[in-house]
Amino acid sequence: xxxxxxxxxxxxxxxxxxxxxxxxxxxxxxxxxxxxxxxxxxxxxxxxxxxxxxxxxxxxxxxxxxxxxxxxxxxxxxxxxxxxxxxxxxxxxxxxxxxxxxxxxxxxxxxxxxxxxxxxxxxxxxxxxxxxxxxxxxxxxxxxxxxxxxxxxxxxxxxxxxxxxxxxxxxxxxxxxxxxxxxxxxxxxxxxxxxxxxxxxxxxxxxxxxxxxxxxxxxxxxxxxxxxxxxxxxxxxxxxxxxxxxxxxxxxxxxxxxxxxxxxxxxxxxxxxxxxxxxxxxxxxxxxxx
Amino acid sequence: xxxxxxxxxxxxxxxxxxxxxxxxxxxxxxxxxxxxxxxxxxxxxxxxxxxxxxxxxxxxxxxxxxxxxxxxxxxxxxxxxxxxxxxxxxxxxxxxxxxxxxxxxxxxxxxxxxxxxxxxxxxxxxxxxxxxxxxxxxxxxxxxxxxxxxxxxxxxxxxxxxxxxxxxxxxxxxxxxxxxxxxxxxxxxxxxxxxxxxxxxxxxxxxxxxxxxxxxxxxxxxxxxxxxxxxxxxxxxxxxxxxxxxxxxxxxxxxxxxxxxxxxxxxxxxxxxxxxxxxxxxxxxxxxxxxxxxxxxxxxxxxxxxxxxxxxxxxxxxxxxxxxxxxxxxxxxxxxxxxxxxxxxxxxxxxxxxxxxxxxxxxxxxxxxxxxxxxxxxxxxxxxxxxxxxxxxxxxxxxxxxxxxxxxxx
Numbered sequence: 183x184x185x186x187x188x189x190x191x192x193x194x195x196x197x198x199x200x201x202x203x204x205x206x207x208x209x210x211x212x213x214x215x216x217x218x219x220x221x222x223x224x225x226x227x228x229x230x231x232x233x234x235x236x237x238x239x240x241x242x243x244x245x246x247x248x249x250x251x252x253x254x255x256x257x258x259x260x261x262x263x264x265x266x267x268x269x270x271x272x273x274x275x276x277x278x279x280x281x282x283x284x285x286x287x288x289x290x291x292x293x294x295x296x297x298x299x300x301x302x303x304x305x306x307x308x309x310x311x312x313x314x315x316x317x318x319x320x321x322x323x324x325x326x327x328x329x330x331x332x333x334x335x336x337x338x339x340x341x342x343x344x345x346x347x348x349x350x351x352x353x354x355x356x357x358x359x360x361x362x363x364x365x366x367x368x369x370x371x372x373x374x375x376x377x378x379x380x381x382x383x384x385x386x387x388x389x390x391x392x393x394x395x396x397x398x399x400x401x402x403x404x405x406x407x408x409x410x411x412x413x414x415x416x417x418x419x420x421x422x423x424x425x426x427x428x429x430x431x432x433x434x435x436x437x438x439x440x441x442x443x444x445x446x447x448x449x450x451x452x453x454x455x456x457x458x459x460x461x462x463x464x465x466x467x468x469x470x471x472x
Numbered sequence: 473x474x475x476x477x478x479x480x481x482x483x484x485x486x487x488x489x490x491x492x493x494x495x496x497x498x499x500x501x502x503x504x505x506x507x508x509x510x511x512x513x514x515x516x517x518x519x520x521x522x523x524x525x526x527x528x529x530x531x532x533x534x535x536x537x538x539x540x541x542x543x544x545x546x547x548x549x550x551x552x553x554x555x556x557x558x559x560x561x562x563x564x565x566x567x568x569x570x571x572x573x574x575x576x577x578x579x580x581x582x583x584x585x586x587x588x589x590x591x592x593x594x595x596x597x598x599x600x601x602x603x604x605x606x607x608x609x610x611x612x613x614x615x616x617x618x619x620x621x622x623x624x625x626x627x628x629x630x631x632x633x634x635x636x637x638x639x640x641x642x643x644x645x646x647x648x649x650x651x652x653x654x655x656x657x658x659x660x661x662x663x664x665x666x667x668x669x670x671x672x673x674x675x676x677x678x679x680x681x682x683x684x685x686x687x688x689x690x691x692x693x694x695x696x697x698x699x700x701x702x703x704x705x706x707x708x709x710x711x712x713x714x715x716x717x718x719x720x721x722x723x724x725x726x727x728x729x730x731x732x733x734x735x736x737x738x739x740x741x742x743x744x745x746x747x748x749x750x751x752x753x754x755x756x757x758x759x760x761x762x763x764x765x766x767x768x769x770x771x772x773x774x775x776x777x778x779x780x781x782x783x784x785x786x787x788x789x790x791x792x793x794x795x796x797x798x799x800x801x802x803x804x805x806x807x808x809x810x811x812x813x814x815x816x817x818x819x820x821x822x823x824x825x826x827x828x829x830x831x832x833x834x835x836x837x838x839x840x841x842x843x844x845x846x847x848x849x850x851x852x853x854x855x856x857x858x859x860x861x862x863x864x865x866x867x868x869x870x871x872x873x874x875x876x877x878x879x880x881x882x
Contacts, residue, residue, distance in 0.1 A: 226569070420855065435546075
């Protein structure tokens with residue numbers, strides 16, 4: 183259908199709410215933060231233009247490297263674990279058993295919990311006298327100081343955030359359902375066992391979903407703040423001091439909004455770079471119908 | 473025709489609604505509205521809202537709108553400062569960060585006929601460079617909670633004046649009772665502001681009166697060494713509950729598993745309601761010095777850009793009247809001496825130690841009020857304290873020397 187005259191504007195009106203929202207709530211704040219990053223901009227007081235000063239300051243700040251390293255470590259542990267868990271659950275949900283709807287709901291429910299609620303509940307679970315240590319000690323193990331031992335705290339945060347994989351599970355489930363059954367039938371006839379069918383058919387066919395979920399998990403790992411803020415406060419001894427906390431602290435504890443904006447832009451570039459790299463790499467093992 | 477009729481109806485409706493907004497029934501003028509921001513949430517916000525509601529009910533021409541920001545207080549204040557929409561009244565204590573947007577209240581306070589009825593120390597905690605930026609509404613000092621049953625079992629008798637050696641004895645004897653009972657408590661991430669109480673009690677401090685860092689002073693090293701040795705020393709290591717601030721230690725205490733811990737007044741009501749057997753002791757002293765405490769006070773402050781200064785001051789006057797100070801005393805300690813006396817707090821064994829600590833601390837000033845860069849200093853001090861109290865093996869003088877160098881470079 184061809185639109186003429188003043189009717190040409192109609193399609194733009196349909197997308198206008200999104201455009202307005204994007205410009206007002208994403209593009210403008212992002213542009214402002216880029217602008218702020220070139221200033222010594224405190225919560226109160228005068229602002230002074232410093233050009234790239236905040237960026238050069240950051241690369242001389244040891245805490246920046248510590249926060250980056252902690253976040254990278256957390257992402258390296260959490261992302262593969264969350265992919266394995268969500269894919270495993272999706273595979274379980276593919277099986278034709280009674281009451282599958284109940285399991286779908288049960289696996290999805292943890293996703294609905296907010297970070298603050300998760301942190302409070304897991305704070306009880308992980309405390310020295312918490313449920314987890316009770317089980318560990320009952321089984322003959324030694325108490326783990328999940329929240330106070332710098333060597334254990336990162337694992338405490340991983341445990342807390344690990345179970346909220348419902349959305350990823352659904353994406354995998356949808357991808358698995360789209361794999362044509364003829365491929366499995368043909369492979370069976372050719373004598374391929376379950377492991378071979380999984381590695382040679384399932385994984386390549388759901389490759390785009392793996393890529394998507396990996397990138398989403400990566401972004402979530404870099405943005406993780408609610409749980410650490412409420413569970414460990416970045417401690418003990420900065421063992422869970424993630425990059426988002428570094429940005430938050432510079433902005434709202436130290437009151438240096440310019441420096442925090444520069445921190446945020448570096449995080450954006452880092453996550454963008456990693457995502458592009460992963461998308462390119464994923465083409466080697468994923469099957470795209472294009 | 474239909475379109476024209478609809479347009480006419482819309483115009484009439486809009487005009488009517490605007491007219492409704494601009495006047496109230498009876499033709500009286502609109503009330504003056506003041507915004508009142510607070511970081512309170514939960515019961516604290518409910519209590520403050522009831523104060524505001526009572527004030528609004530007593531007023532003909534003024535209405536206070538309370539905005540409870542909770543933990544997002546600093547974020548919301550930052551954005552409002554940036555956009556020039558700072559609330560008229562702000563419940564606040566962080567003068568190092570916000571003093572430049574607040575109106576000094578010296579003239580108002582000096583003009584109060586009953587100024588001497590307010591604890592003078594509280595005004596010190598709102599003073600930077602001689603300017604008083606806030607009016608106190610409630611406060612607490614810090615003291616030591618102890619479980620009376622455990623103390624009795626361990627054969628310990630509370631003393632009004634006790635020392636760090638006495639505290640060590642308490643931790644050890646209560647810890648030796650067994651059954652996983654812990655003698656003392658140590659935060660792995662102490663708050664630098666609150667922690668300064670221990671330093672004051674040994675003549676130490678984070679910043680000197682000139683606002684320069686003195687974090688590696690011998691007095692500070694001695695205090696931190698002592699507390700670290702209580703938490704990790706071979707004799708008491710297993711007797712001290714080590715935990716981050718996110719963990720609710722009141723539950724451990726109410727369960728009867730903890731002998732002593734240092735805190736403000738805020739748990740007293742909970743423990744009393746819960747019938748927890750507890751008592752309060754003052755802070756312990758070091759080397760025979762007078763034990764002291766920082767003061768946690770909340771203040772009402774006024775934005776220097778408010779166009780309703782007189783109405784804001786009227787609200788403060790109303791809020792600080794003896795009757796309203798008395799009402800607010802359920803949670804915090806009352807800011808008026810007469811109300812403290814009237815409520816018998818100066819004799820009550822639970823509240824007296826907190827009042828004594830205020831008396832002892834009349835000449836102290838928190839480091840927060842000594843330098844505008846306190847937010848930066850505080851973050852770095854907090855990181856060092858956490859590094860010390862999260863690790864068993866740590867060279868404390870070395871850590872404090874490194875901190876001193878870092879703070880001097882800021």
